[in-house]
Amino acid sequence: MRYVPTLCLREGMVLAKNLYGNDGSLLLQQGQPLKPSYISHIAHNGFQGVYISDKLSDEIEIKTVINDQLRNSAVTAVKDMYNQTLTTGFNQIMADNAKVIVQDIVEEIILNQNIMVNMIDLKSYDNYTYFHSVNVGVLSIVMGVTLGLNETDLFKLGLGALLHDIGKVFVSKGIIDKTDSLTPEEYEEVKKHPDLGYEYLTRANLDLPLLGLIGILQHHERMDGSGYPAGLSGDGINRFSRIISIADVFDAMTSDRPYRPAMMPSEVMEYLMGGAGTLFDPELIQLFTRKVAAFPLGTCVLLNNGLTAIVVENYEDCVLRPKVKVVCSNENKPMYLDLKNNRNLANLTITGVVKI
Incomplete structure (x- = not known):
């Protein structure tokens, strides 16, 4: 199989991987030849591309670090968490659901720890926030497993990664979804989300691990002190936070956003490698480049x-x-x-x- 951008899809191409909608339901089944109406449906649902099977790529088998069912369940659960936080509040049931999701992801990644992350993610921009949260969780846990963290620490890391952007629910949706450049005032509002998420979940008193909460608070800090909210630098930034920051940047930059198209993994990898030692922990960048493919299979x-x-x-x-x-x-x-x-x-x- 190989990844083909939506704009390059043609009638008769054969879908190589199931495609799921925003609600987790099956949109198109693996093996389905594409019709013009299917291609329009893919574009309408905001997918930047899909995997197809052809003679050029029939030998390529792409293994995933977590299965589609778990991933879709995690995305749906995160969506519920975000939506309910603004209405009923983030409660113990939601916290327990997050813990179960993270534990399931940890267990599956441990089983698949020898697999490189080799796929370009199939996500729609309409559900970006929820897919992004799950992807950052997966990438962070992959890095943690490679570092040799025990299951308890992997759980804490994964929980912080999964909930790293929860503070954005308290920032104006108009700012979060803005399609052009933010004003300095708007950017200052966005920069509050790590603090807002950390403070909210800390006050909620839901028995969430402290290291996970610190991961939420510090995931925009940078090694040279240029990050936010506290301008921490070097070893002053918790290692979990340094891991989450790399996963966060990689997934964000490889995703379609209202204000810019997605970049290819190789382009983002070059950015991360260029920022090693200044923006990002150089040892963690070296580890990340070993486990996440710059040129995914089928590229x-x-x-x-x-x-x-x-x-x-x-x-x-x-x-x-x-x-x-x-x-x-x-x-x-x-x-x-x-x-x-x-x-x-x-x-x-x-x-x-x-x-x-």
Whole structure:
């Protein structure tokens, strides 16, 4: 299978992965040939792309760190938490639900800990906040497992990550959903959300772990002191918060937003790597790049010799040099280029991502 942006979908392409709606219901089933009406439906629901199966990518099997059922259940639960926080308040039942979700995610990621995060996420911009919360939780727990954290600490980390943006429910929806640049005054309002979330959940007295709450409070702090709300730096920032901040930035930048289109994982990975030591913890960035693919399986890339290829294998210790299969090769059999292990290809590099 391979990921195809919605604008590049064509009639007859075969859906390779089930597509679920905002309420968790099945929109389109795996194996379904796409019709023009289906493509319009995908676009109308705000999906930036889907996975399709074709001869170019039939050998590519993408394994996920958590299954679709768990992910959809988590998104639905987070949506309920956010909506009820403003009406009935965040109560003990919601806190217990969050704990169960996080524990289930922790257990599944531990079982799948040898799998790289290799997928471009299938999320709609209408439900961005809820998908984002779950994704940040998953990515944070993946990093925690790789660090060797015990299950208790993974649970605390995951809970803070899942609820990291809960304070945004107390910021004007007009500001959160604004499609153009924020004014300085509006940005100051947005910057209050870590404090608002931390203070609200602390006052609620729901037996939430302190380290998880600190993760919520500090997830916008930066290593050089340029973050908010307290301008903390270096070791003054809790390690859980440093983990959540990386997961938060990665998922946010790879998502379609009202004010900008999604960036490709490779572009965001370059940003994170460039910020190692200044904005982000360099050791955690190194760990993140081992577990999250810069060029997810099925990504079509352009090589510096002019060839187009599709990524068929990634390497944790060499994320920018995957194994690729050349598209439209003149050879009788597919031509594979192993950018990591073939020394004869040392001068061959990936220059960008193409949409085909």
